[in-house]
Amino acid sequence: MRISVIGTGYVGLVTGVSLAEIGHHITCIDIDEAKVAMMASGISPIYEPELEHLMEKNIQSGHLSFTTELHFSSADVIYIAVGTPQLPDGTSDLQYIEQASQVIARSLTKDTIVVTKSTVPVGTNHWIKTLIEEAAPEEIKVTIVSNPEFLREGSAVYDTFNGDRIVIGTENNQGREILDDINASFGLPIYHTDLKSAEMIKYASNAFLATKISFINEISAICEKVGANVEDVALGMGKDNRIGDKFLNAGIGYGGSCFPKDTNALVQIAGNNEHDFKLLKSVIEVNNSQRMKLVERAREAVGDLSGKRISLLGLSFKPNTDDMREAASIPIAQELVNQGADVVGYDPIAIPNARSFLPEEVQFKETIEETLRGADVALIITEWEVIKSIDLITYTTLMTSPIVIDGRNCYSLDEVRRHPIHYISIGRPEVQNRFVGNSLNTR
Numbered sequence: 472m473r474i475s476v477i478g479t480g481y482v483g484l485v486t487g488v489s490l491a492e493i494g495h496h497i498t499c500i501d502i503d504e505a506k507v508a509m510m511a512s513g514i515s516p517i518y519e520p521e522l523e524h525l526m527e528k529n530i531q532s533g534h535l536s537f538t539t540e541l542h543f544s545s546a547d548v549i550y551i552a553v554g555t556p557q558l559p560d561g562t563s564d565l566q567y568i569e570q571a572s573q574v575i576a577r578s579l580t581k582d583t584i585v586v587t588k589s590t591v592p593v594g595t596n597h598w599i600k601t602l603i604e605e606a607a608p609e610e611i612k613v614t615i616v617s618n619p620e621f622l623r624e625g626s627a628v629y630d631t632f633n634g635d636r637i638v639i640g641t642e643n644n645q646g647r648e649i650l651d652d653i654n655a656s657f658g659l660p661i662y663h664t665d666l667k668s669a670e671m672i673k674y675a676s677n678a679f680l681a682t683k684i685s686f687i688n689e690i691s692a693i694c695e696k697v698g699a700n701v702e703d704v705a706l707g708m709g710k711d712n713r714i715g716d717k718f719l720n721a722g723i724g725y726g727g728s729c730f731p732k733d734t735n736a737l738v739q740i741a742g743n744n745e746h747d748f749k750l751l752k753s754v755i756e757v758n759n760s761q762r763m764k765l766v767e768r769a770r771e772a773v774g775d776l777s778g779k780r781i782s783l784l785g786l787s788f789k790p791n792t793d794d795m796r797e798a799a800s801i802p803i804a805q806e807l808v809n810q811g812a813d814v815v816g817y818d819p820i821a822i823p824n825a826r827s828f829l830p831e832e833v834q835f836k837e838t839i840e841e842t843l844r845g846a847d848v849a850l851i852i853t854e855w856e857v858i859k860s861i862d863l864i865t866y867t868t869l870m871t872s873p874i875v876i877d878g879r880n881c882y883s884l885d886e887v888r889r890h891p892i893h894y895i896s897i898g899r900p901e902v903q904n905r906f907v908g909n910s911l912n913t914r
């Protein structure tokens with residue numbers, strides 16, 4: 472099938488490349504000329520495991536091409552994968568969707584299927600259809616399909632080929648049959664529904680996952696007070712199939728381009744329909760305060776942070792991505808700078824992006840050693856493999872005082888207890904070890 476994909480961000484590019492990989496002929500379109508030139512030469516503008524390899528392979532086989540030209544005359548199907556960022560009031564900014572719909576309408580020469588991959592508020596697909604039909608030649612028929620995306624950044628290619636389900640929301644059989652054909656080679660379960668339900672499935676899924684995270688973070692706060700271990704609690708809960716063991720990692724809360732934006736949007740969608748979504752508002756509130764926990768812990772450990780050298784280990788919102796959108800490192804670094812700390816940041820991949828997201832006072836270091844040397848406190852923000860595998864001796868030898876505040880529970884407490892270190896994590900007992908003579912004293 473000949474498919475055009477409008478918007479080549481995390482979703483559009485991965486979708487285009489994956490559809491090419493299963494045999495379709497894909498034209499990826501973006502308004503960003505520099506990005507298109509880069510992609511056309513086989514270079515991915517985003518860090519995403521496996522992506523570049525599949526891009527090169529499919530460009531060479533002639534299944535994948537990139538352009539800034541917004542013409543769709545040869546396309547059988549058009550996918551919309553432009554951004555839907557958050558406006559200041561929490562609602563979704565649909566200006567890119569509107570622009571894409573208008574250019575589609577202007578260049579249509581035959582009946583077409585338009586598939587929305589972008590996350591859009593309930594009712595938006597009907598609006599897109601109306602926008603296109605109003606501006607397109609009268610005889611042209613547009614079939615609209617909602618096909619929300621569930622990939623996670625950092626494992627986007629893997630998720631596309633191994634996802635739990637493909638959701639296809641349609642209002643007629645033709646759209647349903649063509650989308651089934653397009654997706655058949657992924658070999659994944661397909662769930663059919665109507666347009667509005669498909670739009671709602673996307674928001675409800677993200678809101679539910681965010682709720683799990685805020686729930687376990689609240690449990691972690693109680694664990695800290697009563698002396699329980701949240702990791703053991705989550706494992707014990709997860710043994711119940713009805714609860715499941717995924718998305719119960721306590722930490723510094725959720726970030727990224729989706730959960731914060733989509734939870735806010737769902738609160739707005741509910742509010743616009745006279746429903747006060749109290750539960751989701753609390754989920755958001757818990758997440759906002761969770762992000763500041765490491766700063767509070769640092770203050771409790773060393774007092775006034777002014778003039779203290781504080782290392783941030785990991786800057787991206789999660790491992791295996793260079794995406795800095797809504798990363799916890801942003802408010803944490805800002806608060807540390809506000810309190811007069813000397814902030815040093817390290818990330819294996821995200822530093823080029825982080826420079827434009829973090830306060831200018833933050834210094835960036837290329838290695839973990841340089842980041843930790845002379846530090847008073849180390850904050851673990853992102854659980855990159857390279858950070859999880861830092862030998863605990865490294866902290867004790869390089870830092871002025873080995874105080875490690877681990878926002879991702881990277882180390883086992885048994886391991887920590889063997890080192891002269893002050894270790895604070897989330898929802899687990901604090902470990903405060905120091906050498907007295909030749910022996911290790913634990914508190």
Ligand SMILES: NC(=O)c1ccc[n+]([C@@H]2O[C@H](COP(=O)([O-])OP(=O)(O)OC[C@H]3O[C@@H](n4cnc5c(N)ncnc54)[C@H](O)[C@@H]3O)[C@@H](O)[C@H]2O)c1
Nearest residue numbers: 478479480481482501502553554555567570571589590620
């Ligand atoms: N990032 C994720 O992990 C993820 C996962 C599932 C769903 N989503 C949803 O998918 C959508 C896209 O997210 P993203 O993270 O890929 O966005 P992004 O910001 O990374 O990319 C959007 C791209 O669209 C391009 N664009 C904007 N207007 C255009 C136009 N008129 N014509 C052509 N190109 C245009 C931009 O230049 C940019 O390259 C959003 O609705 C998001 O909520 C994202």
Ligand SMILES: O=c1ccn([C@@H]2O[C@H](COP(=O)(O)OP(=O)(O)O[C@H]3O[C@H](CO)[C@@H](O)[C@H](O)[C@H]3O)[C@@H](O)[C@H]2O)c(=O)[nH]1
Nearest residue numbers: 620621622623624718719720722724725726727729788789
């Ligand atoms: O147990 C957990 C799991 C995740 N997180 C945090 O939650 C955020 C989001 O993580 P993840 O879901 O892995 O990454 P995303 O790439 O944002 O993917 C989410 O958002 C996408 C965009 O809508 C959806 O497509 C995916 O299904 C959904 O998982 C990150 O900050 C994680 O650190 C936790 O704190 N604890």
